[in-house]
Amino acid sequence: MALDTEKREFKIIGTRPLRPDGIDKVTGRALYGADMVAPGMLEGKILRSPHAHARIVSIDASAALALQGVKAVVTASDFSEAKGELMQNILENCMAQDKALYHGHAVAAVAATSETIAKQALKLIKVDYEVLPHVTEIEDAVKPDAPVLRPDRRAKGAPEGTPANITNLSNFGHGDLEAGFAKADLIIERSFRTESTHQGYIEPHACLASMGPDGKADLWCCTQGHYAVRDMCASFLGMSLSQLRVTASEIGGGFGGKTVVFIEPVALALSRKAGKPVKMAMTREEVFKASGPTPSSLADIKIGMTKGGKITAAHAKLRFQGGAFPSGTIDLGAMCAFAAYDLEAVRAEGFNVMTNRPREAAYRAPGAPIGVYPVEALIDELCIELGLDPLDVRLLNAADKGTKSSYGPTFEAIGLKATLEAAKAHRHYNTPLGPNQGRGVSCGFWFNFGGSTSVSMSVNDDGTVAVTEGNPDIGGSRASVGMMAAEELGIPYENIRTIVADTNSIGFNDPTHGSRVTFSVGLATIEAARDAIKKMCTRVAKIWDIDPDAVMWEDGHARPAGENAGNYEPMSLAEIAAIASKTGGPIAGHYEVNADSAGVSFGVHLADIEVDPETGFSTVLRYTVFQDAGKAIHPAYVEGQMQGGAAQGIGWAMNEEYIYGKDGLLQNAGFLDYRIPVASDLPPIEAVILEIPNPGHPYGVRGVGETAIVPPLAAVSNAVSRAIGKRMRALPMSPPKILKVIKG
Amino acid sequence: MNKIHVTTTVNGDPVEYLCEPQETLLDVLRNQLRLTGAKEGCGTGDCGACSVTLNGRLVCSCLVLAAEAGGQEVATVEGIADGDNLHILQKKILEHAALQCGVCTPGILVAAKALLEKHPDPTEVEARYWLAGNLCRCTGYDKIITAVMDAAAEMRGA
Structure with missing residues (x-):
């Protein structure tokens, strides 16, 4: 789907109309996962493992079932066998099979007439555990005598002697590293460490499941992808896809963490x-213990640079810890690590390690923040050693159109250089710093995704249009989709209503992930509008008794395409719609696509940080985000993505971490001890949008949602390091950790 | 189990309910009165998504027992608009695109309204500290603070 070659003047694209779901969301009317009820509804609760690693010898639920008000108990034996390793892993993460693999792993579930009774019943389920040795850290999990989680999950094709907890070997790059390093004036090699973080959506997972005696079921849940929920749940329950209808509620944040199932198949089984009907909602403690954290990581980075700042060779060895199951996120980290640079010799390799922690789930540009952070931190160290400007060095090495990327493909038109130049010219970069202050710079990259998408739109008799799409609206996408429909049809934005339909109402849609919705659903919406326009032009041609090709669409009207077509009064969409029943019946457009032309995205962040040398307490004084949005459909929501991603990355850099004790138990499963940024922690975050059109979208749209979480880790780390005059090489940089480095 | 009979007012309307001793005001608002605007984000008073006011005082309704609400005036997000007329704060949150997923928005609105009733002319730093008990994971707070400051200015007639 190519960029429209004809340069067009937009009327609605680029403006900032109110979102159509806005009033519901400021009045409390909007219904989220936990807000739905059904007559006769039961409450479901999950029993979770108190151990980090244990064999489940037996489960005796007889006392729980004997409690008045308890209606069902389910365990692993109540689910069908999942097909394929990935689906088996997801099912086993929802309900432990022969072993509990981490602290908080679900082992049984109960449904009762009230939450109070359900909680009492959990205490009456007797689980006989044989506690096993556990491992939660990367360094320990790769030791020869480490406890092994699943011997059958070791990386396929791994060399003899590879530790059994290693999965997912990764290797990307090109060129002659040895020759490249030989050309360098300075080579630095450093090791870095990051901890697991959580997506931290404010809405815990919640759902309402109802299955009838005929085997048909309805599921209401907060999810980024209800089709994916349907497919997973149907597999785990042994149902056909058409028997399970899933409706996505309004969603209270996801950031990747709601692209997979946790409680939904359990509620259906109950x-x-x-x-x-059974309603289930996780507590916040359960969200932390049993839903998706990110990997933690170790990285060894080696970069060679000339005195002038040209990178001659670069190598990364990454180790990600993805919890109790295999995880492919290492691939994404390795692919992104050096993607911002045009390099002759580059290699990024690594592997994933299984540990007794919850199964890793996607978090905004999964793998990229921890793949890019150590590279951008080491480049900053090289800049300081060589006395070079960090933006100049990045400009000198920046990838551009035609660059063979470090992970393989050759880039089309990209906006990295323009973004770096905008940062360099910005007043932020040219403002002097005070004592104990440092300024950090970092680039960031994300692939962006397209994927399977279906959109349909009905032209109503009164000239309004109903757009039906299938992607949960997590940050204003009904507004941007409605704007694109209105732009293409040439009717007012207010005349469109966009809804997110259930899984039975429209064709398959990949989840709201990969920064794909404004790109893919937008593309499909534009094409569905063009389909409807073609049909309307055909109807008008029939009325005018001329060839359909002689009718054109302009400003919401069908017009004769030229003087030769004849002299007819233009007909508006509303006029055409009003008589549709007389010209052939209802008019609707639709489009289905597996979009493969998502344009990659780059961002550059500037962070000013002041560190109190007495306490190690750091304050973000100023923060600016520069990002290529392709074409910003609704600039306010594009800025929002850039600001929100930056804030999450700042939290990752400064405070957030999963803390496990020697006993393998999670010590900080709550917002008090797992501290995400609050309003008083942050300064205003300025967002500067650049628009370098994506050649693969009619309006030039690129995904914007994920890139902004990638640069903050190194931007903040580089700022802190420059402020204290010593290098920080581990995240998060909480005050005690900064103080330790200051005191040396 | 003996239930407790409570008489109170919610958003100006008289309300009666029976609650268990351990039930929170949030439980009763959501599960009995079906006022689901207040959300349970944590249940431990850390996120502010369940913010309501009790006699004008900002509280986390997950930390208030339902039995304690007897005889008090409870105000929730559902009572902020005057019929079809949105409160200035609601309008400004929408105009500034100061919500993405919207799940923290009810709590932010209740807290910001309480701020402006007490301090009609806050500095930006004061607004940030007042709202520090309301977690938002989507926006980075920038547009929320802009909207609150803009609403404050308009409410003062500035």
């Missing part, structure tokens, strides 16, 4: 067994 409903099937109890014969009643």
